[in-house]
Amino acid sequence: MAQPIQLYNTLTRQVSPFEPIQPGKVGMYVCGPTVYDRAHVGHARSMVVFDAFSRYLRHRGWQVDYVRNYTDVDDKIIARANERGEEPVALAERFIDAFRQDAEALGLAVPDHEPRVSENIPEILALVQSLVDQGKAYPGSDGTVWYSVASFPAYGKLSGQRVDELRGDLVEGDKRASADFALWKAAKPGEPSWDSPWGPGRPGWHIECSAMSIKHLGETFDIHGGGLDLVFPHHENEIAQSEGATGKAYARWWMHNGLLTMKSGEKMGKSLGNVFDIQDALALYPAEAMRLYYLQAHYRSPLPWGDEALPEALAMLARLYEAIEVAEQMGGDEPAAKVAQDLGKEALTVLELGDRVKDRIYESLDDDFNTSKALSHAFELARAINRFSNHKKAKKRGGPVVATAIAGLRLLGPTLGLLQGSPSDFQDEVKAKRLPSLGLTVEAVEQLLQERVDAREARDWSRADAIRQEIEAKGVLVMDRPDGVEWRIRLS
RNA sequence: GGCGCUAUACCCAAGUGGUCUAAGGGAAUGGUUUGCAAAACCAUGACUCACCGGUUCGAAUCCGGUUAGCGCCUCCA
Structure with missing residues (x-):
């Protein structure tokens, strides 16, 4: 059964209980990339946030229909193609492929629909025609069709802009008002x-998003x-076109x-030339580390990008995996309550936090998708597990005590797309990305x-330490465990 | 000029009227542990939430003002 959730709505500028049109079903359209270049880490934030959000809705019982488009016909694509002497269509195709690779590498679920502009021209033309028929759009002499903003009194309701306050006073072509915008652009050679x-x-x-969202949702x-x-x-223009037409x-x-x-505070953008692919x-970083970087802040906050961003997220992720590993290695088959009773308050804390973590994570995510808060519950639990693991008997008997706690941490998988692998797979991935x-x-x-x-077996400590120093100088940590030696990439 | 957003410890960051003597993470310092380390754990760390004033029994949280920064108004996730 779908659970209620509080969501901020840009339209109303407030958080309100989300109520879908059809009970239990959610139709969601997210603006995808304009494919004229490789996607950068700014695009990734948007993709990861909405991917995680749709995952969470599904996890909570909603039937989600998720649409993310590709804008493959566009001025910038044409300009870029001309620069390179390439066909626009071919260039767009290449960057769609590149985007798909990025999306897969980021662990994004494939949306239910991935429409492209070039494959929805009839739908777009129908929408334009409807607006023209209703007198809400008008063709210019060159064949460009303009939307008449004056025909839509509610224009500005999303952005708070007032038509008469808009700066743009340049009137191109046969435009009747500066705020009018092109629905259909006459072809140039x-x-x-x-x-x-x-x-x-x-x-x-703007028209493609109206046409494609209406088509699918x-x-x-x-x-x-x-x-x-x-x-x-x-x-704003999507609203005007769509509501004007329908x-x-x-x-x-x-x-x-x-x-x-x-760091300077300005946004990352292709036009500013400060992008990071x-x-x-x-x-250099596992996809989950990137996801964690995005999800550790609330999705509506600005998020600083810098040299420390990913290393920090990786350290956070390593901490969570570490706790899972420690917990998963605990054995025993007595009733959890009995073990906890015997082993003391650290065990009781794990049991108690483990029992509560699921509800706490849900509660956080139900509150306008507060991923930051949800994660804090997971970290609190991780610390409790680690503390408990210091107990001498924990390894032998603690298994039942940490069982629900492990499940609680693993809950970050179906909800946020984190902690989906095994701790050793995670370490292997870090090694594979860093060793070269x-x-x-x-x-x-090895x-x-x-x-x-x-x-060490020969108790030649100076020789052993010399090797440790040699290897650590290269960025590898050596960890002597009771049952053998492990090694890690040093993260900081 | 118009519309909007943000300001919390060294850094990231949650919290939007009392449970805040402010979560969680990263980094740092000291300790426990270790042959030595690492990891882990423990301790330390904002008498305070940009600043000023107001409302209130009570504010990081509400109101007003100031300062700084950012986004949008032109392509942009």
């Missing part, structure tokens, strides 16, 4: 174009998401994720470690 009642042309920037649907920078004009309410909830900011980040830059291989490390093991 060498551009991809489609036939239309107004001559060959292509869709304007209906004229009125539940949630529309995207980056905060899309509020105006993109989303006469019905468009998206009921608008969710906008905050932007990544640079997803693939560059994933070359350290100039090492698994074999090389050979050195074997020499150290031999030295």
